[in-house]
Amino acid sequence: MTAESGGGRDFTRSFARAALVASVLAIAVAYASAFARGGAPSWAPWLLALGIPGALGAIMILGAARGRKGIGQLKLPFLFVFVVLASGFCLALGLPANEAPGATLLLGLPVRAAIVIYGIGLLPIVVLPVAYAITFDTQTLSESDIQQVRELATKIRDNGEAHVK
Amino acid sequence: MTGYLNALLQTALPHVAQPVVIGVGIAYFAVIIAISVWAARRTRTASDFFVAGHGIGLIALTVASVSTSVSGFAFIGGPGLIYTVGLAAMFIVLPASVTNVMGAWVLAKRMRLLGEARGLMTVPDAIGARYRSPAAQGLSGVAMLVGIIGYMATNALAMGVVINAIFGVGIGWGIWLGMGVTLAYSVAGGILAGIYNDVFQGTLMAAASVLVFLFVLKVGGGLGDISNTILGADPKFLSPWGKMTPLAALSFFFVFGMGSLGQPQGVHKYYMLRDPLQLKWYPLLKTLGLILVLLLYFGVGVGVKAFVTDGTMAPLSAPDQATPSLLLTVTPLVLAALVFSGVAAATMSAANSFINIGAAVVMHDLPIAFGRRLRNELFWGRAATVLIALAAAFIAQNSGTMVAFLGIFGWGLFASTLVPALAVGLNWEGATRAGAIASIATGLIVTLSLETAAYAKVFTFPSGVTASAVALVMSFLMFFLVSWITRREAPAQIDPDVKLIMEL
Numbered sequence: 001m002t003a004e005s006g007g008g009r010d011f012t013r014s015f016a017r018a019a020l021v022a023s024v025l026a027i028a029v030a031y032a033s034a035f036a037r038g039g040a041p042s043w044a045p046w047l048l049a050l051g052i053p054g055a056l057g058a059i060m061i062l063g064a065a066r067g068r069k070g071i072g073q074l075k076l077p078f079l080f081v082f083v084v085l086a087s088g089f090c091l092a093l094g095l096p097a098n099e100a101p102g103a104t105l106l107l108g109l110p111v112r113a114a115i116v117i118y119g120i121g122l123l124p125i126v127v128l129p130v131a132y133a134i135t136f137d138t139q140t141l142s143e144s145d146i147q148q149v150r151e152l153a154t155k156i157r158d159n160g161e162a163h164v165k
Numbered sequence: 166m167t168g169y170l171n172a173l174l175q176t177a178l179p180h181v182a183q184p185v186v187i188g189v190g191i192a193y194f195a196v197i198i199a200i201s202v203w204a205a206r207r208t209r210t211a212s213d214f215f216v217a218g219h220g221i222g223l224i225a226l227t228v229a230s231v232s233t234s235v236s237g238f239a240f241i242g243g244p245g246l247i248y249t250v251g252l253a254a255m256f257i258v259l260p261a262s263v264t265n266v267m268g269a270w271v272l273a274k275r276m277r278l279l280g281e282a283r284g285l286m287t288v289p290d291a292i293g294a295r296y297r298s299p300a301a302q303g304l305s306g307v308a309m310l311v312g313i314i315g316y317m318a319t320n321a322l323a324m325g326v327v328i329n330a331i332f333g334v335g336i337g338w339g340i341w342l343g344m345g346v347t348l349a350y351s352v353a354g355g356i357l358a359g360i361y362n363d364v365f366q367g368t369l370m371a372a373a374s375v376l377v378f379l380f381v382l383k384v385g386g387g388l389g390d391i392s393n394t395i396l397g398a399d400p401k402f403l404s405p406w407g408k409m410t411p412l413a414a415l416s417f418f419f420v421f422g423m424g425s426l427g428q429p430q431g432v433h434k435y436y437m438l439r440d441p442l443q444l445k446w447y448p449l450l451k452t453l454g455l456i457l458v459l460l461l462y463f464g465v466g467v468g469v470k471a472f473v474t475d476g477t478m479a480p481l482s483a484p485d486q487a488t489p490s491l492l493l494t495v496t497p498l499v500l501a502a503l504v505f506s507g508v509a510a511a512t513m514s515a516a517n518s519f520i521n522i523g524a525a526v527v528m529h530d531l532p533i534a535f536g537r538r539l540r541n542e543l544f545w546g547r548a549a550t551v552l553i554a555l556a557a558a559f560i561a562q563n564s565g566t567m568v569a570f571l572g573i574f575g576w577g578l579f580a581s582t583l584v585p586a587l588a589v590g591l592n593w594e595g596a597t598r599a600g601a602i603a604s605i606a607t608g609l610i611v612t613l614s615l616e617t618a619a620y621a622k623v624f625t626f627p628s629g630v631t632a633s634a635v636a637l638v639m640s641f642l643m644f645f646l647v648s649w650i651t652r653r654e655a656p657a658q659i660d661p662d663v664k665l666i667m668e669l
């Protein structure tokens with residue numbers, strides 16, 4: 001057991017797993033509904049619009065969680081990316097279509113297209129990789145982590161404990 | 166999706182065999198050969214051959230990873246797809262804003278540390294180590310081989326088409342010429358040659374992409390004028406869903422977003438980074454690189470639509486003509502030459518990566534699954550490389566439309582067979598061997614059966630639903646369900662070093 005593992009329940013990872021399962025189920029229901037007679041109901045894309053950001057956010061939290069310490073300062077970036085993706089998809093679904101000759105353009109594109117291209121396609125880049133780099137030493141990987149792994153691997157080899165390979 | 170992805174074939178490129186294009190093409194191949202000779206002299210062990218001895222620097226790995234992430238589809242088929250269905254096609258590339266950092270959080274650290282602790286070389290290696298299961302390792306290797314055959318054959322054909330366009334040698338000779346050069350550097354220099362050729366090829370792609378994008382903006386009078394031209398004739402093109410349904414466009418985002426965690430050509434590069442601490446800047450640099458390379462995808466797709474609408478360009482005979490027609494009509498010939506070399510680079514880069522991964526499965530993962538390791542992995546790795554490349558070229562030349570079918574399900578097959586077992590499994594101690602095997606088997610069977618049924622036209626999916634998406638969802642659900650049922654076995658299936666790596 002490492003210094004970080006401690007006892008007790010790992011709430012961050014439990015939450016992430018539950019969110020991932022719920023999101024995948026939402027996506028499954030959306031696809032299943034498309035097989036109904038008359039095609040996909042109008043609510044099906046909304047399930048994807050929430051399920052996809054939920055699934056991506058959940059698996060990121062699962063990956064970023066560190067022992068029992070959870071995700072620390074990364075809560076805000078993850079919340080941000082979920083909100084950006086979900087609101088981007090929902091606005092594209094919910095806003096009235098204004099794509100017509102003479103339509104108002106936002107940075108050269110009709111409003112709904114601009115929300116998708118700039119909001120979903122570019123905005124997360126400003127936040128997520130930067131958050132990853134800023135928190136890397138404390139949240140992701142440090143020299144002592146690598147040393148810990150190397151020492152354990154050496155100990156296992158020295159003791160002649162066979163791995164599956 | 167089948168119809169759209171047939172665009173991958175790119176069988177209708179015009180001949181551009183002019184002195185400038187041929188000159189740039191020859192210069193391109195000369196650089197490839199020079200890099201390969203250099204790399205061959207540095208390849209001495211199986212580890213050198215398959216993971217570059219875990220010794221690649223950050224910048225080289227980043228550019229190489231961008232290069233292998235982008236196939237010829239991004240330069241030819243993708244812009245053609247935008248031209249056909251509008252902005253819906255952007256949902257294939259929009260996930261790039263999150264996928265690289267998602268991969269870094271979910272997989273990079275743990276796979277790199279597994280490489281550190283155990284000297285792992287392949288993606289199935291990681292699955293085998295995680296679940297203490299040669300069976301899971303072998304099954305994931307089989308699934309990867311099936312996907313690799315499809316990708317390789319499609320890329321071999323794409324090479325033939327592009328080389329024929331540049332040199333006018335015919336598609337058949339183009340396939341063997343392109344595969345011959347790729348094979349030569351793959352056999353001689355392994356992944357080391359691949360990585361440094363990818364660095365050259367990725368730089369070429371990024372430069373070509375940015376220049377073409379700027380040309381499109383200049384000719385079109387800026388993005389606003391381009392949009393106004395399109396809105397005057399075809400407003401639906403610029404709706405967020407283009408001419409597809411919201412369900413279909415969002416499905417692209419799901420399969421290409423979540424599915425990125427199962428693409429071996431990207432994932433296995435995590436093993437190669439010399440210093441694990443350099444992962445800190447990897448997602449940022451890779452994302453920025455991808456954005457540069459994908460500017461052409463968006464710029465040409467939207468630009469050509471506007472230019473055809475306002476009469477600057479003649480209507481296209483086929484959607485795949487979007488990029489070549491634009492290059493031959495609007496941009497200087499030298500830029501066209503650069504882009505054609507960039508397309509050749511993209512296909513060769515992807516082919517090299519898949520040859521290497523496939524060879525590792527054949528000579529490393531499958532023998533482990535059957536309980537015996539080969540003695541001279543480097544020799545057998547080179548032999549497997551030759552066999553896979555020849556098989557791909559043969560299939561590309563002789564199987565007609567079957568190549569399109571094989572190419573279609575590659576991404577989805579990797580996603581549905583690898584994402585739950587690998588990406589979730591490396592981050593959840595409760596995942597079990599039975600869950601992983603059930604998930605991989607589900608992904609393999611569902612993808613193959615649904616794609617075959619759809620190809621044979623015995624079954625039609627409702628609008629917006631794809632075999633890849635259904636298989637990925639079912640694989641996830643099977644993974645969680647079987648892991649839950651067999652949850653008591655979970656603690657005994659993790660070695661102490663793997664457990665430590667999962668906790669960090």
